[in-house]
Amino acid sequence: MRAITFTSFHKSMSVRVRFAPSPTGYLHIGGLRTALYNYLFARHHGGRFILRIEDTDRTRYVPGSVEDILDSLRWAGIEPDESPVHGGPAGPYVQSERTELYRQHAQLLLERGTAYYAFDTPEELDRMRQRQQAAGIAPHYDRSSMRNQYTLGQEETRRLLAAGEPATIRLKVPLHGEVKFTDIIRGTIVVPCKDVDDQILLKSDGFPTYHLANVVDDHLMGITHVIRGEEWLPSTPKHLLLYEAFGWEPPAFAHLPLLLNPDRSKLSKRHGDVAVRDYIAKGYFPEAIVNFIALLGWNPSADRELYTLEELVEAFTLERVNKAGAVFDLSKLEWMNAQYLKRFVQSDLPRLIAQLRPLLAERGWSAPDIYIGQVITLLHERIHRLPELVDFARYMFTAPDYDESFFNSVWTNDSHTLLDALSALIEQTEPFTAAALQERLSAFAREHSLPFRRIGTLLRLVITGVSVGAGMMDTIALLGKEETLRRIEMFCHWVAGRVPSSA
RNA sequence: GGUCCCAUCGACUAAUGGUUAGGUCACCACCCUUUCAAGGUGGCGGUACGGGUUCGAAUCCCGUUGGGACUACCA
Numbered sequence: 055m056r057a058i059t060f061t062s063f064h065k066s067m068s069v070r071v072r073f074a075p076s077p078t079g080y081l082h083i084g085g086l087r088t089a090l091y092n093y094l095f096a097r098h099h100g101g102r103f104i105l106r107i108e109d110t111d112r113t114r115y116v117p118g119s120v121e122d123i124l125d126s127l128r129w130a131g132i133e134p135d136e137s138p139v140h141g142g143p144a145g146p147y148v149q150s151e152r153t154e155l156y157r158q159h160a161q162l163l164l165e166r167g168t169a170y171y172a173f174d175t176p177e178e179l180d181r182m183r184q185r186q187q188a189a190g191i192a193p194h195y196d197r198s199s200m201r202n203q204y205t206l207g208q209e210e211t212r213r214l215l216a217a218g219e220p221a222t223i224r225l226k227v228p229l230h231g232e233v234k235f236t237d238i239i240r241g242t243i244v245v246p247c248k249d250v251d252d253q254i255l256l257k258s259d260g261f262p263t264y265h266l267a268n269v270v271d272d273h274l275m276g277i278t279h280v281i282r283g284e285e286w287l288p289s290t291p292k293h294l295l296l297y298e299a300f301g302w303e304p305p306a307f308a309h310l311p312l313l314l315n316p317d318r319s320k321l322s323k324r325h326g327d328v329a330v331r332d333y334i335a336k337g338y339f340p341e342a343i344v345n346f347i348a349l350l351g352w353n354p355s356a357d358r359e360l361y362t363l364e365e366l367v368e369a370f371t372l373e374r375v376n377k378a379g380a381v382f383d384l385s386k387l388e389w390m391n392a393q394y395l396k397r398f399v400q401s402d403l404p405r406l407i408a409q410l411r412p413l414l415a416e417r418g419w420s421a422p423d424i425y426i427g428q429v430i431t432l433l434h435e436r437i438h439r440l441p442e443l444v445d446f447a448r449y450m451f452t453a454p455d456y457d458e459s460f461f462n463s464v465w466t467n468d469s470h471t472l473l474d475a476l477s478a479l480i481e482q483t484e485p486f487t488a489a490a491l492q493e494r495l496s497a498f499a500r501e502h503s504l505p506f507r508r509i510g511t512l513l514r515l516v517i518t519g520v521s522v523g524a525g526m527m528d529t530i531a532l533l534g535k536e537e538t539l540r541r542i543e544m545f546c547h548w549v550a551g552r553v554p555s556s557a
Numbered sequence: 558g559g560u561c562c563c564a565u566c567g568a569c570u571a572a573u574g575g576u577u578a579g580g581u582c583a584c585c586a587c588c589c590u591u592u593c594a595a596g597g598u599g600g601c602g603g604u605a606c607g608g609g610u611u612c613g614a615a616u617c618c619c620g621u622u623g624g625g626a627c628u629a630c631c632a
Binding site (some may be wrong): 076110185257259261268287289309319350357385410436489512521 | 562569570571580581583590591592596600609613624626628631632
């Protein structure tokens with residue numbers, strides 16, 4: 055009984071990690087978290103973070119994906135040290151530009167006797183699997199009965215190859231023994247060799263599969279720690295066997311818990327947005343997204359929720375990464391984004407103005423930056439994401455729409471008289487500040503034994519048209535005397551127009 | 558089906574053999590209040606189950622149950 059034991063090596067050499075997505079569409083939020091953890095680990099240890107594009111399946115390639123991945127990473131503030139666009143000493147960083155390398159390495163394995171040619175067609179493999187399933191056995195490539203260099207013999211193999219017969223190269227997995235390794239997050243994992251399939255390494259089109267390309271590149275690029283999603287855990291024994299087949303020392307492995315849908319299945323479209331692009335479009339702050347996903351599966355243990363990227367780098371260790379999957383809970387993200395919104399209103403209003411201005415322009419609205427900034431400051435505590443302001447604060451940029459049910463609940467027979475009095479009061483108020491307005495209107499309310507609520511609500515209806523918003527005095531002060539009086543007038547016209555003279 | 562992984566409030570998590578099992582989100586109530594928020598205070602709510610080991614178990618071991626991933630000439 056042979057046992058192959060792989061001990062993870064924590065070399066004194068500097069850390070090199072990589073994020074290796076496939077360009078099959080927009081960057082997934084789960085992919086961003088994987089990239090983030092790699093980045094945090096690299097920065098924490100003063101190492102390097104590498105982006106490698108794994109585009110060995112040409113049929114799944116989606117144009118524009120690489121740009122989206124790069125843009126999304128940059129947006130999140132996790133810039134690679136080495137990548138197809140940043141360059142670096144271990145390039146090229148795109149697998150389709152390294153195909154010759156994989157062929158050479160597959161050849162090397164052939165020579166070492168740890169890989170072999172197979173000539174089975176997809177149909178034959180299908181039938182094999184069906185037979186096995188019918189017999190109640192786990193589907194497995196059966197090296198002893200299928201068409202490969204062992205069953206066909208050297209001569210026939212050479213002949214088929216010379217004749218240009220489509221051939222794949224498979225890994226020769228030992229029949230006995232076990233693969234044992236230590237995952238930094240999960241501890242010791244043991245898998246019997248008999249449960250490891252003779253994985254195809256080189257496809258008949260000459261391109262490598264993920265397994266070959268991944269192992270070859272990780273070795274050639276000097277990757278010290280493979281930090282990837284849990285979905286790769288079952289194929290790790292294959293990779294370890296590959297390292298051994300090459301005679302290479304494997305990197306350390308850390309398999310991250312999955313990001314989950316509310317039903318605890320692997321996070322997918324269907325349940326909502328999964329592309330980083332979607333979250334950018336919805337106006338989430340990169341700081342909030344990074345903070346939020348960092349805490350999905352990892353926690354520095356302090357009773358604290360808000361961390362800057364620098365603070366995450368400082369605190370990050372793989373040892374504290376959880377084993378169990380984490381549900382992506384949108385409501386907590388919303389809360390966190392609101393926290394950052396409050397923070398940025400204090401620290402970086404110009405940034406918020408720059409973000410909001412184009413959204414207002416889409417509606418055909420414009421205003422001076424100073425005014426936009428004042429509106430953001432006035433209303434930001436009522437929203438979670440800045441783009442919500444376009445609807446929430448529409449009356450600050452254009453004439454109000456009067457909400458019918460709000461109108462019906464507020465407007466009474468004597469409202470007109472009250473409104474006339476308020477109008478006169480507002481006109482006389484000088485300076486036109488929230489405090490001055492408050493003082494005058496409060497005094498008026500006292501004199502006439504009116505609850506202030508009555509005044510505030512009536513003005514809210516007349517000035518904004520909707521029942522929710524910031525404090526009315528602040529709102530009126532910001533709108534200005536002229537605009538306020540104009541709106542009272544507008545409202546009166548509207549009321550006159552809508553009542554079909556019944557009295 | 559097979560292999561592997563996982564299991565603390567509804568969600569994210571802390572507690573790494575000794576705590577009344579802590580914090581955050583969500584939810585509820587109250588305070589504040591011209592609306593809605595924000596903020597403050599309080600509340601609801603959990604160690605999946607069963608066996609061990611131990612003076613003592615959320616924590617270690619075994620089993621059960623449940624969930625997930627993987628099982629392609631995809632990654």
